[in-house]
Amino acid sequence: MCRVVDLRQAVLAKNDACAVELREHLAARGTAEVNLLSSPGSGKTALLELLLARAVAGGVTVAAVTADLATENDARRLARAGAPVQQVLTDGLCHLEAGMLRERLDGWLPRDTRVLFVENVGNLVCPASYDLGESLRIVLGSVTEGEDKPLKYPTAFGLAHLVVITKTDIAEAVEFDAAAFHRNVRQVNPGVPVLETSARTGAGVDELLALILGVADGAPVHRPVLARQHERYLHHHHGDEDGHTHDGGEDGHSHEHPAAAPIPVPGAADAT
Template sequence: MCRSVDVQTAVLAKNDGLAAELRADLAARRVTAVNLLSSPGSGKTALLELVLRRARERGLAVAALTADLATENDARRLARSGAPVKQVLTGGLCHLEAAQLRGLIDGWLPDGIRLLFVENVGNLVCPASYDLGETLRVTLMSVTEGEDKPLKYPTAFGAAHLVVLTKTDLGDAVGFDSAVFSAAVERVNPGVEVLRTSARDGQGVDTLLDRVIAVADGTVPHAPLLAADHLRRHGHDHGPAETHGHDHGPAETHGHDHGPAETHGHDHGPAEAHDAHGHDHDHDHGRVAPATPA
């Protein structure tokens, strides 16, 4: 158990150092990076497409990077907004890391971009412990997922600068209890703002964009309950015994935005998911697939 804790601490500490460097570099370029975390099916892609569209309507220079285990579906959807989009296919890796993000944006992120949205892999466990050098971390969940989700995933919600509730148009249909949800959020992250949104009717989209712009303009975001040192000590929600033990090193930048997708040809096999018993799994960098506007 001691070895597992030591390995994970070292991995997270290295990632934090790279994230701090990336954060400084992005700040020097006046880029505000927004890390979007949620479980699969939360509706974050639909919401992000609207946010990108509204940002462009306001004349803002925005871009998006979206990560998935497979398919380029999300990139195609986001590209409909007209914003530059890059798809990352992780090939089984359940989260992004700072070294990967640096490699992905180097040579790709267009000059003059002000807002960069990073749609992390749909997963509320692994991504929560990895700082990407973002300016703002947003955790999303839909009304269909249950009011107690913040209590089940305290790291993801406790480390958020902003919490976004999605699919609010379905709240009555599924019997969503807003008061219970708000109490759960407050318990794991006191004082964090909760925005209620709906990609179907547009509720909250402009407010979310306003919050991001305010941070870009210098407004200090909410200080989340869980700081980086807490994440290093406690790791993921499974507890300190879980160790991923992978070290990706510098991520590579792949091809052009409209060229063919490249693949490294690694075979992940059953190591696609991290288990809860502290087993180490080796992963590659995944592959980057260029976004093609639909």
Template sequence: MCRVVDLQQAVLAKNETTAHALRTGMAARGTTVINLLSSPGSGKTALLEGELLLARERGVPVAALSADLATENDARRLARSGVPVKQVLTDGLCHLEADMLGRHLEGWLPDSTRLVFVENVGNLVCPASYDLGEALRVVLASVTEGEDKPLKYPTAFGLAQLVVVTKTDIADAVGFDEPAFRAHVEQVNPGVEVVLTSARRGEGLGVLLDRAMAVADGEPAHEPVMGRRHRGHHHTDGSPQTNGSHPHAHPHDCADDPGQSAYVTSAGPSAQPRA
């Protein structure tokens, strides 16, 4: 058991080191990384579609990377916005890691990119433990997932720097209790902002982009209490401190492979899948 724990801690420690380097490198080139986490089917792709279109209208240079176990569907949808989009197929791996993200951004991300949105694999367990070098971590939950979602996934919500509620157009139909949800978020992450959105109605559209731009312009993001204890901190010798919230390693056939990139576009809807 001790050897397993040591391996798990080593995996996370290596990821923290890589994430720190990636964060530093992105900041040096003037690019801000936004990590989007949610359960499958939360509506993050629909929301991101609207945010990318709005960014293009405002003249903000943005890009998006979408990670999934299979299919290129999300990248095709996001590419309709006309911004650079890349699909990463993890071939069964349930999360992105900093090294994987760095390899996919290298040589692809346009130099002028101000914001890069990373749509993580749909999963609120594993991705919560892996820092991707992001400057802003956003956790999304739809109104259909229940008011106690933050209590069931305290690490994901506890490390969020922004919480987004999606599909509010059907909140009444499913009996969503907004005050209860907000109270549960506050319980695991005091002071974090909760934003209500509906991609269908356009409610809350632009708030995510505004918050991302504020961070890009130097405004400090929310600092979770859990984050102060675990995430992104360094020891006095400069070595990263691992996230102690959910340490685990995933043996995988593609563990040394950053994931196959199946769909890449710099031109938007006219681009075709790359073999």
């Protein structure tokens, strides 16, 4: 008699187990991991480079891992900030997984690292489903992407501990409706903090770094409603957003993505 196995659950279960171990490992050494998610071209790398530079200038021990399908361009760029940086090449995979991250960190992450930044693959669908053992998940949306991004990608924005708007220095030029964006974020993730930034002018960057360092020091983070609604990590169904199939394309792979798993928030209360 054949045994039916839900491969989607099996994939997430393996990742979640590794994420739990990684979270415990990082906590034991006093390192907070920050997972950065966004679409390609949102300004994530530019903002991270500035965060690293300001942290280094302030004497804060930070490190970064950046993931891409190909090239080490972002790692070389981030290294200019003076912090230790590693590149993960996913070889066509559209997301980073906890096991891939743990393998890259083994034997490399400096012992005294206070904050580890992880720049995920540029994608608001696939990476949303994978817990990387982070203490803080930040989802970025640029003013050039439009106000409806949170509604189009409710899993990514719905599981964020913090939402960051980027490129606000050109908001007026692209007629970005900030009020509408905030409204749409609240619809998918009530109570989540939203911070406006510009890597070009530096607006909001010090405030963002202060928030991140606060989490590293044990400050509670926003607990997403999506995470509170489920006691299990794994879902038994697909949403329209995540239940898609790739046939090659830019990623060069073909698979279905499992539904997103809620992220455990270490030490966080249910307050928003």
